[in-house]
Every structure is written in structure tokens, then in C-alpha cells.
Amino acid sequence: MSMARRNSWWGWLALLFGFGFLYLPILLVIIYSFNSSRLATVWVSFSFSAYSQLFNDRQLLDAAWLSLKIAFWTATASMVVGTMAAMAMTRFKRFPTKTVFGALVTAPLVMPEVIIGLSILLMLVSMGGLFGLPSKGQVAIWIAHVTFTLSFVTVVVSSRLQEMDRSLEEAAMDLGANRVKVFFLITLPIIAPALLSGWLLAFTLSLDDVVIASFMAGPSSTTLPMKVFSSVRMGVSPKINALATVMVLAVSTVAFIGWWISARAEKRRQRDRQLALQENG
Template structure:
């Protein structure tokens, strides 16, 4: 096969792959503007179901709970994940370091059903000893932090492993302590990884159904659980409208994260070039 033919095959396969992934999403977004009550029968353009969605107090309350939980889950996971990544990449070998790394990353390969059941049993045990009452927003937050911590740790660890340690050592040779080196040298360099980890943890928390089903209570129903329950009663065009809004929000967040990382990378490259010019 000639080079032109090989290129045509590659582009065709790539196009079919993207079509398989995104054409259903595009169809869902188009049908969110459908006037018909049947979610798959087009009868005209209308914003009616967006209005119905914003009048659904139960759905809006579940969305607000999910957003709050996802925000604080991502924030806590980034803080704890960064600390765990520093232990795994910067601290010298200590007894149990390999076990520590294995336990931190275990949720990556553990089924969510097992994680949810384990956390529920832990909450029940805590309730017997310290009076902790599971089934609230706090329970979902703790469970989601436990689940997303592993993903953030892996993302930040990979960035720290690529970081040139000579920069930190040079700063310490000039008199800076480890805390100052971290905030002035390490943190700005790994900032894109922190943003990526935060967005990943936010998305995983916002999308979770299995773990939240184990630990959520009647007054703390998250959006995925509410959507799943609604779909079981029958597919409503409101779900299409909700999915379209979620796609829009996630796309904007992903674009902002990409823009931040692109700007930081350009600034880092510019600083490196200036340093090389001054040394030259």
C-alpha cells in the first residue's frame, strides 16, 4: 500500500473512532431541544425541556449536592494526593514505603462495589464506637476522597518524577528551607499536574454512582443517583437537557484547564530561555 493510501486508511479509522465516541453525544444534545415528550421522536425545536429541568427542584437539589461534594472532594484529593506523591518521590526509602505506595494506589484496580461496601462497613463501625451517623453529605465526601486520592497521586507523582531535582537542590544551597523551596520552586512547576488532578477528581466524583449508592442517605441524593432513578422510570427529555448542560460545563472546565497549563508551560519555557541567555 502506498503512503497516500496508508494515510487515507489512518484518517478513516480515526474518523470512525471519533464518530463512534461523539456522534451519540451530538445526537443527545440535538434531542435536548426536541419539543416532543418522547426523547427519541423529533417534533420540532423548543427550549421547553430546559424550562422543565429548572423547575424540577428535586433534580436541582441533587445537582447542587453533587457539585458541592465534587468541589470539596477534588480540593481535598489534590492536597492529600500531593502529600502522598511527595512521600513516594522525594522521601528516602523507609520501612513500609512500598506498602504505602501500594495502599495509596489500590483504588485504581479495586472494583467500586468493593470500595463502596468497605467504606459503608467502616461507617457502620464508626457509628457504633464514636456515634458517627452515615448517610449524609459528609459520608459521600469521605468516600469520594478515598476513591479519587489514588488518581491524583498518580498524576502528581508522574510530574514530580520528571522534575529536575537540581533546581530544588540549588535553592536549598542558597539558603532556602524545604517549605520555601516547595512553594516557590516545586509548586509552580507541578501546577499543571495539580490542575489536571483536580479536574480528574472533580469529574470522577461528579460522575460516581456505585460508591455514592452505598453511603448516600435519603437527604443526600447525588445527581447521578437521581438521574439513574429517573431513567428507570422512563427516559425523559429533561435528562437530555441536563446532559447537554453537564457537557457544556465540563467542556468549559477542560478548556480553562488546558489554557492554564498551556500558559504555564509557555511561561516556563520563556524563563528557561532567559536563564540560558543570561548564563550564555
């Protein structure tokens, strides 16, 4: 066997091992969600009983709906504020506190979630008497999640803005368009895939968070990860497998839609670029 073929076999083996390590546990969870046993890891027979238990558990469904609402508004707010921060870091001229501003925006990337949750809780408690902000509950979780996910969106959008050809914006302004019109007609369509990626990333991080939400949650604001984490302490229930299967299906569908939209936008941008080169040529 030649050295090139041997290296190819080792490459395929490493690839299969990596994919198996990542996705085999998820596949096992999906398989055991169709188990009729009361134990989540003992296979008896094929059944939809776990899904029946899941959709009859009102507390679990309420926690899931709360997490989805918080994740949606967190991703939306993080996308808007993160885009503004990215524009300030990449489009504005250097201002005295630009370095400090960039460091503060990206600080949550390297800061432990325990520190973020505790610091935001103390801030809300101290400011509650001044502005009426709740220190516990849905709004508090939303504020904490926006603070946590903002840096991720800013990094994604900033990288796309830095790669963007600024001559397109300058040409539009030379033709008489103001900065607001240039942003909505030129910049926004180009960075739309990055905005979608940042939104999905913020949505996933908010939906998956346990540590920060534990600091902010009140009596009637238990999120889905907190509910699942508290329930598995006494053993994994089959309905948790069913819930995980539903979540995997939902996230995979959203991710596929996002990839499809981004792929279409990239193909459209390449086609427009080729047409522009042909016209100039």
C-alpha cells in the first residue's frame, strides 16, 4: 500500500471517529426516545409513549415556550445592538475610547458565565430601586442573555464588514446617497448572511444557557435547560429523550433554512459580481 493511500485511509478513519464522537450520542438519544421502557437506557420495544408523556407535561412545555421566547428576543436584540457595535468598530474613524470599547464588547467571550450571571444580578439588584428593573424573572434573563450573546454577534458581523469591499459604499455615496440609505441598500444586503449567522448563534446560546439563567430565574421563570437539569438529577426520563429529539429536529430545520438562505445569497452575490465584470470587460 502506498504512503498516499495509507494517509488517505487514516484521514477517513479520523473523520469517521470525529463524526461518531460528535453525533453517535445524539443518535442514541433519538433511538431511545422511541423506547417503551420507563428507564431511558434499557430498550424494551418500539413505542411513542415518551412523546405522549412529553406533550402531556404542562410544566415542561411551559418552560420550553419560555425559553423559545427569551431566545428569540435575545437573538433579535443582540443582532441589532451587535450590528451597531460592529459598525462602530469597523466603519467609524478612530476615537479616543475605541480600544476600550472593543475590549468591553468582546469581554464576555472569555469571561466565565458564573461571573457574568453574578455581576448582572448584582447590577440589577442595585439599579432596581433607580429604574424599576426587575432583578429576577423573564426580563432579567433577557437582559443577561443579551449581554452574554452580544459579543458573539459583534465578532461575526465585524469579520464580515472587514471583508466587505468598501468601494461599493463609497460609489453609492458619490452618487448622492446618504449613509443611512447606503447602509440599508448596499451594506445590509451584503452582510445579511452574517446577520443571520449571528442571530442563530445568539438564539442557540440563549436557548442552551443554564448558569446565567439560574441567577436570574424567578419562581415563574424556569427555563427549559434549568427544568431538564433539575429533572435529570433523579435519573434521565424517557420524555427527556423525546424532548431532546424534538429540539434536535427543530434546530436542524432552522440551521438548514439558514444555510439555504446564506447559500442563495452567496450564489446571487457571485452571479452579480460576474455580470459586473463582464459588463466592465
